[in-house]
Structures are given as C-alpha cells and as structure tokens.
Amino acid sequence: MTECNTKSFKGKKALVVDNDPDILEQLKAHLGEMGFEVTTCESQAEAEKAIEANDFDLAVLDLMLEFMDSGFILGYKLKKQNPELPVIIITSVSTETGIQFDVSNEECRSWAKADAILDKEIRFEQLEREIYRLIA
Amino acid sequence: MFEIEVNNKIIEAVPGETILSAVTRAGIKVPTLCYMKDLAPSGACRICVVEVDGMKTLVPSCSYPVQEGMKIHTNSKRAIRARKTVIELLLANHPDDCLYCVRNGNCRLQGLAEEYGIRERRFPSSKKKDHMLDATSPSIIRDQAKCILCGKCVRVCEEIQNVAAIDFVKRGSKTVIAPAFEQSLNVSSCINCGQCVLACPTGALREKSSLREVDEALHDKDKYVVIQHAPAVSVTLAEEFGLRPGVDINGLMVAALRQLGFKKIFDTSFSADLTIMEEASELVHRVTTGGKLPMMTSCSPGWIKYVEQFYPDFIDNLSTCKSPQQMLGAIIKSYFAEKEGIDPEKIFSVSIMPCVAKKFEAARPEMGRNNIFDIDAVLTTREVARLIKMAGIDFDSLTPETADLPFGTRSTAGKLFGGTGGVMEAAIRTAHYMITGKELKSLMVEDVRGLKGVKEAKVKIGDLEVGVAVVSGVGNASKILEEIKNGRKDLHFIEVMTCPGGCIAGGGQPLSTDQESIKARLHALYNIDHSETLRTSHKNKDVQKLYDEFLKEPLGHKSHELLHTHYIKREVLS
Numbered sequence: 001m002t003e004c005n006t007k008s009f010k011g012k013k014a015l016v017v018d019n020d021p022d023i024l025e026q027l028k029a030h031l032g033e034m035g036f037e038v039t040t041c042e043s044q045a046e047a048e049k050a051i052e053a054n055d056f057d058l059a060v061l062d063l064m065l066e067f068m069d070s071g072f073i074l075g076y077k078l079k080k081q082n083p084e085l086p087v088i089i090i091t092s093v094s095t096e097t098g099i100q101f102d103v104s105n106e107e108c109r110s111w112a113k114a115d116a117i118l119d120k121e122i123r124f125e126q127l128e129r130e131i132y133r134l135i136a
Numbered sequence: 137m138f139e140i141e142v143n144n145k146i147i148e149a150v151p152g153e154t155i156l157s158a159v160t161r162a163g164i165k166v167p168t169l170c171y172m173k174d175l176a177p178s179g180a181c182r183i184c185v186v187e188v189d190g191m192k193t194l195v196p197s198c199s200y201p202v203q204e205g206m207k208i209h210t211n212s213k214r215a216i217r218a219r220k221t222v223i224e225l226l227l228a229n230h231p232d233d234c235l236y237c238v239r240n241g242n243c244r245l246q247g248l249a250e251e252y253g254i255r256e257r258r259f260p261s262s263k264k265k266d267h268m269l270d271a272t273s274p275s276i277i278r279d280q281a282k283c284i285l286c287g288k289c290v291r292v293c294e295e296i297q298n299v300a301a302i303d304f305v306k307r308g309s310k311t312v313i314a315p316a317f318e319q320s321l322n323v324s325s326c327i328n329c330g331q332c333v334l335a336c337p338t339g340a341l342r343e344k345s346s347l348r349e350v351d352e353a354l355h356d357k358d359k360y361v362v363i364q365h366a367p368a369v370s371v372t373l374a375e376e377f378g379l380r381p382g383v384d385i386n387g388l389m390v391a392a393l394r395q396l397g398f399k400k401i402f403d404t405s406f407s408a409d410l411t412i413m414e415e416a417s418e419l420v421h422r423v424t425t426g427g428k429l430p431m432m433t434s435c436s437p438g439w440i441k442y443v444e445q446f447y448p449d450f451i452d453n454l455s456t457c458k459s460p461q462q463m464l465g466a467i468i469k470s471y472f473a474e475k476e477g478i479d480p481e482k483i484f485s486v487s488i489m490p491c492v493a494k495k496f497e498a499a500r501p502e503m504g505r506n507n508i509f510d511i512d513a514v515l516t517t518r519e520v521a522r523l524i525k526m527a528g529i530d531f532d533s534l535t536p537e538t539a540d541l542p543f544g545t546r547s548t549a550g551k552l553f554g555g556t557g558g559v560m561e562a563a564i565r566t567a568h569y570m571i572t573g574k575e576l577k578s579l580m581v582e583d584v585r586g587l588k589g590v591k592e593a594k595v596k597i598g599d600l601e602v603g604v605a606v607v608s609g610v611g612n613a614s615k616i617l618e619e620i621k622n623g624r625k626d627l628h629f630i631e632v633m634t635c636p637g638g639c640i641a642g643g644g645q646p647l648s649t650d651q652e653s654i655k656a657r658l659h660a661l662y663n664i665d666h667s668e669t670l671r672t673s674h675k676n677k678d679v680q681k682l683y684d685e686f687l688k689e690p691l692g693h694k695s696h697e698l699l700h701t702h703y704i705k706r707e708v709l710s
C-alpha cells in the first residue's frame with residue numbers, strides 16, 4: 001500500500017477476469033494484499049456465473065476474452081446489478097488495434113460501462129491509484 | 137587544414153572530420169535525417185549521400201571522412217535521385233495519416249518529401265499494419281507504424297542519457313525499435329525524460345496528451361480548475377507561435393490562460409523559492425549534523441527514477457524535497473483550499489511543464505494524501521500551445537497580466553530553476569544567507585552557469601568551503617556517481633537535471649535540439665535575473681507569509697507532511 005493511502009479493503013470482494021493466468025495470479029496477489037477477497041475468472045462465461053452468484057465491491061476486467069468486447073459486456077451486466085460498482089478495464093486493445101477508448105467524462109463512462117481503462121502492461125501502483133480514487 | 141573542392145568551389149577541411157562537417161561549415165546544405173551532432177555517426181538513413189569523383193558509389197557525408205583533394209558534388213543528379221528514392225521508400229512504408237498526426241507540419245519526413253518535390257506515389261503503399269501502438273506509459277506514446285528506424289531515439293537514450301531503455305529488435309525487414317522483450321515502455325527502464333521525443337523526426341514518439349482531461353475539467357461546473365506554470369515555460373512557449381527562441385512571454389501566457397477559463401494562475405517559480413527554503417535548510421542540516429552527503433537535488437523526476445533503478449545505493453543522498461510542481465500542488469490543496477474555503481476534492485490542479493516525466497511524477501502514488509493527489513493533470517509546453525490555438529486566442533490582442541496571489545510572486549532565483557545550474561545558484565544564495573546571516577557579495581555564481589554538461593566549483597560560505605557540482609543529462613550524472621562510488625569525497629551538493637541543458641531543453645519543450653536556441657532560452661532566464669530586484673528565494677514575501685501563516689518553519693512538521701517524500705529501490709520491470 002502506498003503512503004498516500006493506507007486504507008485496507010478487508011471484507012470487500014473483488015472480481016478479476018483475465019484470460020492470461022499469469023496476470024490473473026499477479027492481480028489476485030496484489031489485490032489480496034490490499035485486503036480484498038478475490039474471485040478470479042478466465043473467461044466471460046465463467047465471470048457471468050460468478051456475477052450471478054456474488055455481490056462484488058470492485059471489478060477488474062480484461063476487455064478481449066471470448067469476444068472482442070467481453071469486458072464491456074461484463075461491465076454492462078455488473079452495472080445493471082449495481083450501478084455504483086467500480087469497474088476497471090485493463091486491456092491491450094490499443095496495442096493490438098490502435099483504438100483508444102476514452103472514459104474521461106460521464107457520457108463516455110456511461111456507454112463503456114467502465115470507470116477507468118488502463119493500458120496493458122500496467123504497473124500495479126496505477127491500478128491501486130484508480131481503486132483508491134473510485135472506492136475511497 | 138587542407139583544401140577540398142565542393143560543387144566546383146574550394147573550401148577548407150580539417151583532417152579527420154566528415155564531409156558533412158566540412159561542407160556545413162562552408163554554408164553548403166546537405167539534408168540529414170539520422171544525423172545527430174556530437175554523436176558518432178550511424179549512417180543509417182542515407183539521406184545525406186553525396187557524389188565524390190573517382191568513387192564508384194555515393195557516400196554518406198555524415199560518416200565519410202574528408203580526404204585532401206577530394207572533389208565532391210552535393211547536389212549531383214545521382215545524389216538527388218538517390219535521396220528521393222530513399223524518401224519514397226520510407227513513405228511507402230509509412231502510414232498516410234498526416235492529418236491526424238501530432239507532427240503534421242513539423243515532421244522531418246514530411247519536410248523532406250516537400251523539399252524534394254515528392255508529390256506522386258512511385259511505390260505502392262506497403263504500410264505496416266501489424267505494428268503496435270504503445271500508449272501504456274503516462275508520459276510517452278510509442279507508435280511503431282510511424283517509426284522510420286533512423287535510430288536517433290536509441291542513440292539519445294543510450295549515448296546521452298545512459299539509460300538504453302529501447303534498442304533495435306529483430307533483423308532485416310522485421311526490425312523494430314522496442315524496450316527489452318518487446319514489452320511496453322510503462323514497465324521498462326525508461327525514465328520518461330522525453331529526449332527521444334525531441335530526437336524523433338516523425339510522430340513515432342510523442343507525449344501522452346492530457347488535453348482531454350483538462351478540457352473536461354474546464355467545462356465541469358463542479359470543478360475549480362487552477363493551473364501553475366513552470367519557470368522554463370514562459371521563455372519557450374513563444375517558439376510554438378513562430379517567435380524566435382529566447383523571448384519571454386510570461387504576461388501574455390498568463391493572460392491567455394485566464395481567457396481559457398482557469399480560475400487561478402499560479403507560478404511554479406514561487407514554489408521553486410519554497411523548494412529552496414526547504415532544500416537549503418536540508419543541506420545546512422546535513423552539513424552541520426553529519427548527514428548523508430553529497431546531497432543531490434530531487435526536482436527532476438527522470439533523475440529520480442534513474443537513481444531508483446540504477447543507483448539505489450544513492451537514494452539516501454537525494455534531497456527529500458518534492459519537486460516545485462508537487463510542492464505547489466500540495467499547498468494548493470491544503471493551505472489555499474483552506475484559506476479560500478474550497479473543498480480540496482473539487483480542485484482540479486493542472487501544471488504546465490517543460491517535461492514529460494512530470495506526468496509520471498504526478499501519477500506517483502506517494503504524491504498526495506488521503507486520496508487527494510497533489511496534481512491532477514500535467515500539460516507540456518507543446519500541449520498548452522495547442523490548447524491556446526484550439527481556443528482561438530490571438531496573442532496580438534492580449535495585454536500582459538500577472539499570476540494570482542498567494543502563489544504569484546517569485547524571486548529570479550526561483551525562475552533560474554528553468555536552466556541547468558539554476559537550482560544550485562538559488563540554493564547557494566539562500567544557504568549563504570542562512571549560514572552567515574548576510575547576502576552573497578555577488579549574487580551571480582558564474583561557475584555554475586552555462587550549458588556545459590558538468591560544472592564544478594568550490595563555494596565559500598562563511599568558514600565553510602562547499603564542493604558543488606552541476607550536472608545536466610543523466611548520462612553525465614552517472615559518471616559523477618561512479619566517481620563517488622570509487623571514493624571521491626570533495627562534493628557536498630550536486631544539482632542534477634535529467635535533460636541536457638535543464639528544463640529549457642526538456643522533453644516537453646518546442647521540438648528543437650539546436651544548441652543556439654537552447655542558449656537563447658537560457659539567456660532569457662539570465663536576463664530576467666539581471667533585470668529584476670527580488671533575486672533570492674528567502675526574500676520572497678509570499679513565501680515568508682506561507683511560513684508565518686501555515687508551515688511555520690522549513691523542515692517543520694507541516695513541511696514534512698506536505699513538501700517532503702522519500703524513494704525506494706525500483707525494479708525495472710515494475
């Protein structure tokens with residue numbers, strides 16, 4: 001945890017979805033250190049089941065899974081269940097396609113169903129900053 | 137010296153120099169692309185080829201040495217045709233999206249195509265489609281599709297900065313320039329200095345723009361948007377509007393920022409004065425109590441990351457002071473917010489910096505408190521020029537205005553932060569006063585002025601003799617660090633600026649690496665210092681007021697909470 005923020009998220013539940021098992025493992029470890037109880041999923045289908053069975057406090061999603069827009073679909077489903085849920089997308093879509101998504105204003109956030117988008121590869125401190133910004 | 141013949145004219149040449157060097161001195165223009173003055177030639181692009189009588193092939197003038205009696209033709213039909221072909225081949229492999237490109241109108245490749253009259257497509261486009269856009273770094277975007285493999289970025293990163301974050305990867309037509317393992321810049325050893333951006337002839341390397349966030353904030357009724365401008369910006373911004381280098385447009389810039397809708401415009405030179413109060417106190421404290429020496433400045437974020445990654449043993453030598461950008465950010469969201477009765481969460485704090493590493497610095501997690509970050513967005517000098525142009529603001533119709541209180545007053549010592557040696561000069565002025573109670577006889581410290589990469593001096597402060605060094609370009613800094621590692625002990629205080637020349641030549645500045653322009657920018661700072669009366673940080677009345685009303689004393693409790701930080705060893709891939 002950083003100096004700027006020392007709050008622990010003990011008791012909070014995080015959903016982490018990524019089809020790269022290494023990234024999944026790293027995110028699980030880091031978020032676990034911050035106090036989150038982490039559920040990991042490797043696919044959109046798996047994540048959809050987890051969403052039905054749980055109430056999460058944070059979602060960290062990859063964008064391109066079985067479908068190019070899996071992350072957006074999951075964000076839509078999560079926000080439908082709980083509009084206040086912070087959704088962070090971590091994606092390499094810019095690297096692979098050149099498309100850059102923007103969530104700098106409310107209008108963009110409302111269609112993207114995401115509160116923050118980070119470009120892979122990330123330094124964990126970037127994700128941490130977004131989590132504190134969205135949940136503090 | 138001996139004579140050579142160039143374009144039927146006799147000129148003088150020095151043994152050992154290149155053809156390009158000799159002809160340039162004689163005022164004969166030969167186009168270049170990959171050439172970098174003062175670095176060993178790479179001869180990669182072949183744009184500078186010339187024809188030499190008696191030689192079978194054209195020779196690259198940037199790397200071929202002159203020989204006595206040589207007869208050279210710089211503009212022969214064959215040479216021009218070869219250059220045109222090189223440009224045409226580069227264009228065939230380059231995206232045609234000039235209209236979207238940040239370098240449109242300021243691109244060397246585009247310029248050469250125009251110069252050589254290339255207005256028809258001779259080779260069918262085979263532009264790269266599978267190359268990645270690396271937008272992961274908070275400071276720099278790397279767009280491989282626009283890369284022409286000239287290698288200037290690689291050389292500046294390795295030979296000038298001694299970082300070597302990027303290099304040629306793979307071979308032949310598959311060659312790309314990338315960080316280790318072809319990973320993204322964000323997780324590489326890149327220190328975000330942006331010298332590669334200045335070196336890049338196309339739009340392959342550019343700053344990560346924060347204009348959208350700033351524009352959103354300016355139109356958000358719930359946000360109180362303030363802006364600060366760094367010392368080096370007012371003496372370079374004019375170049376983006378076509379004026380000659382070295383013109384100070386401080387007042388016009390402030391007027392333009394006010395028209396853009398910023399509620400308050402503050403001067404980062406104010407917090408440079410504040411930095412000096414803290415840093416000079418820290419130096420005096422370290423010298424008098426046997427603290428870790430030599431103390432090294434900490435206002436240049438590229439340098440900080442460089443030490444964290446490559447010289448973690450020297451972390452304790454770094455001053456604990458935050459940079460002026462971060463200090464002012466912290467004071468705005470505490471003292472200013474409290475004084476004005478504004479919720480700090482509603483303040484959107486923007487800075488204009490000559491630097492792309494400042495974007496990385498502002499995003500560092502330790503730069504804030506209780507989830508309130510000192511700075512919300514950083515714009516480079518280039519970006520702010522774009523913002524002013526987008527708003528249709530005409531400089532001719534503006535009258536100069538002054539920055540807002542309580543952070544609008546500055547000494548010229550604070551303004552000198554913009555050039556190499558400035559922090560040192562300002563610190564010596566104040567440290568002398570702190571130790572002896574008297575002002576320096578001559579405030580100008582000649583030994584630390586000028587653009588030399590390493591400057592050293594012995595400064596007499598009362599009974600103390602202080603060994604100081606001023607270094608710009610982290611490659612130069614590594615040489616000093618190695619000397620200290622090997623037992624050098626005569627230095628007490630070292631100023632390090634990441635970019636050669638300091639912030640006036642920072643990675644966020646107008647795209648010129650021409651030494652004469654950089655000299656003109658530096659002299660603009662010196663002229664300000666010579667022409668004004670408030671020349672020491674400790675005499676800045678508003679800084680004194682800030683201590684009286686809020687901080688109480690340098691290195692005090694509040695200062696530690698808001699103005700100081702510490703760093704830890706950083707693994708390169710994290």
